[in-house]
Amino acid sequence: MQSTLRNWLSHGRTRAKINPEQHLLEANRNIRELIEDTSIPESVRAELATEFEEIESISSKLRNGEIHIAAFGRVGVGKSSLLNALLQRDAFGTSPLHGETKNEDREKWRSFREGHVVLIDTPGIDELDGAEREELARRISSRVDVTMMLCEGDLTSPEYIALEGLCATQRTVLLVLNKADRYTTSEQELLLERLRKRCGSLLPLDWIIPASADPRPETVIYVDSAGKEREKSREVPPNVSRLKDALWSILEKEGQSLAALNAAIFASELDEKVATRIVEARRTVAEKVIRNYCIGKGLLVAFNPVPVTDLLAAAGSDVAMVIHLGEVYGFKLSRREATKLLFTISAQLVALMGAYWGMNLVSSALKTASAGLSTALTATTQGALAWYATYLTGKMAQSWFSKGKSWGNAGPRKTARSILASLDRDSVIRTAREELLARLKGQ
Numbered sequence: 508m509q510s511t512l513r514n515w516l517s518h519g520r521t522r523a524k525i526n527p528e529q530h531l532l533e534a535n536r537n538i539r540e541l542i543e544d545t546s547i548p549e550s551v552r553a554e555l556a557t558e559f560e561e562i563e564s565i566s567s568k569l570r571n572g573e574i575h576i577a578a579f580g581r582v583g584v585g586k587s588s589l590l591n592a593l594l595q596r597d598a599f600g601t602s603p604l605h606g607e608t609k610n611e612d613r614e615k616w617r618s619f620r621e622g623h624v625v626l627i628d629t630p631g632i633d634e635l636d637g638a639e640r641e642e643l644a645r646r647i648s649s650r651v652d653v654t655m656m657l658c659e660g661d662l663t664s665p666e667y668i669a670l671e672g673l674c675a676t677q678r679t680v681l682l683v684l685n686k687a688d689r690y691t692t693s694e695q696e697l698l699l700e701r702l703r704k705r706c707g708s709l710l711p712l713d714w715i716i717p718a719s720a721d722p723r724p725e726t727v728i729y730v731d732s733a734g735k736e737r738e739k740s741r742e743v744p745p746n747v748s749r750l751k752d753a754l755w756s757i758l759e760k761e762g763q764s765l766a767a768l769n770a771a772i773f774a775s776e777l778d779e780k781v782a783t784r785i786v787e788a789r790r791t792v793a794e795k796v797i798r799n800y801c802i803g804k805g806l807l808v809a810f811n812p813v814p815v816t817d818l819l820a821a822a823g824s825d826v827a828m829v830i831h832l833g834e835v836y837g838f839k840l841s842r843r844e845a846t847k848l849l850f851t852i853s854a855q856l857v858a859l860m861g862a863y864w865g866m867n868l869v870s871s872a873l874k875t876a877s878a879g880l881s882t883a884l885t886a887t888t889q890g891a892l893a894w895y896a897t898y899l900t901g902k903m904a905q906s907w908f909s910k911g912k913s914w915g916n917a918g919p920r921k922t923a924r925s926i927l928a929s930l931d932r933d934s935v936i937r938t939a940r941e942e943l944l945a946r947l948k949g950q
């Protein structure tokens with residue numbers, strides 16, 4: 508299953524253009540398999556269920572032929588007004604005051620092929636704290652097909668950063684210079700020029716578009732019937748025609764494939780996230796498993812007065828640990844396979860650590876000599892050595908499982924070396940001794 512997933516991931520972006528729906532179905536199936544995979548710890552599966560809902564909603568959006576266009580930008584820049592102007596009705600609340608739009612809000616705009624275009628309003632990016640803002644930007648850019656980033660002058664530096672973030676997601680982003688009515692024609696040109704210069708590397712130049720979503724009324728001077736000059740205020744209609752044209756041409760050209768491609772990108776990003784979480788979760792559980800076997804074996808060696816049994820029981824416990832670790836990584840190992848793996852592992856460790864590794868055996872031998880005299884101290888020292896040996900064995904096995912039952916390019920020797928190098932031996936042994944001593948005293 509993992510390899511189909513990986514295959515899909517590596518081809519997702521290019522192949523999505525050819526058969527997007529097939530890809531989405533495939534992504535759905537892969538994610539469902541992941542969710543039903545019983546080797547994944549419960550906590551991760553619960554987490555994945557939420558992610559799965561997201562992909563469900565995206566796939567139903569695709570099935571319904573919906574295309575989502577969102578307005579994004581600072582509070583008061585005219586997001587709600589712009590969407591109203593496109594809709595030609597006051598569907599979204601607008602206000603000269605801060606914070607009219609608290610949540611995401613959506614309205615059907617117009618039909619498109621078998622589906623329809625949905626406009627999405629969002630809270631101002633400056634109204635949320637850092638984490639919430641990132642979350643909003645992530646949600647918007649990952650689920651929406653076209654994002655209109657609004658500004659009302661030259662971009663402030665947070666606006667520029669937000670735009671960069673949006674553009675980095677490989678989705679379609681337009682930059683709208685709203686409130687164009689506040690500028691004279693030459694001022695407007697100057698501003699657009701400046702925006703093109705700053706943002707030309709982020710998006711196509713003709714996607715930087717002026718608009719007046721809700722222009723202020725004009726004052727006109729007229730001559731009344733008595734021949735007197737008078738002033739009156741005249742409503743000015745919104746001007747969003749260039750934006751509408753641009754949106755429409757994007758939809759005409761890319762339409763459903765845009766939606767499907769975005770869905771495929773979303774799915775592939777989700778898959779990567781899911782895979783990372785599983786790796787993390789497995790690592791945490793594996794650490795716990797290893798530790799439990801370390802404690803078990805440490806105590807066993809410390810307590811058991813018969814050295815030969817020590818060894819046999821200890822080996823049995825290593826086999827059990829390896830089988831248990833295999834389960835964490837979704838592999839079912841026979842005792843025979845586990846023993847073979849342990850043989851490879853101890854061969855590496857013996858070669859690298861020589862005499863020190865032998866201490867494991869020596870500690871057992873020591874016991875015979877000091878039978879009856881053994882103090883809690885010697886016992887725990889022996890136990891701590893056994894703990895350390897078990898820990899190394901467990902880490903080696905974990906590495907082998909995490910690479911899909913393989914040593915990878917490194918091979919067993921290098922793996923052993925890097926595990927040894929990453930551990931502070933003395934501190935592992937010290938901790939082990941303390942723990943064992945505490946347990947022995949507690950007896």
Ligand SMILES: Nc1nc2c(ncn2[C@@H]2O[C@H](COP(=O)(O)OP(=O)(O)O)[C@@H](O)[C@H]2O)c(=O)[nH]1
Binds near residue numbers: 688
């Ligand atoms: N002059 C001018 N004012 C506008 C324009 N678009 C919106 N506004 C005003 O800007 C204020 C904030 O608009 P709103 O749509 O609520 O902004 P949002 O917070 O981004 O949704 C309102 O008072 C609008 O009337 C425009 O094109 N020109």
Ligand SMILES: [Mg+2]
Binds near residue numbers: 586588600601
């Ligand atoms: Mg608003």
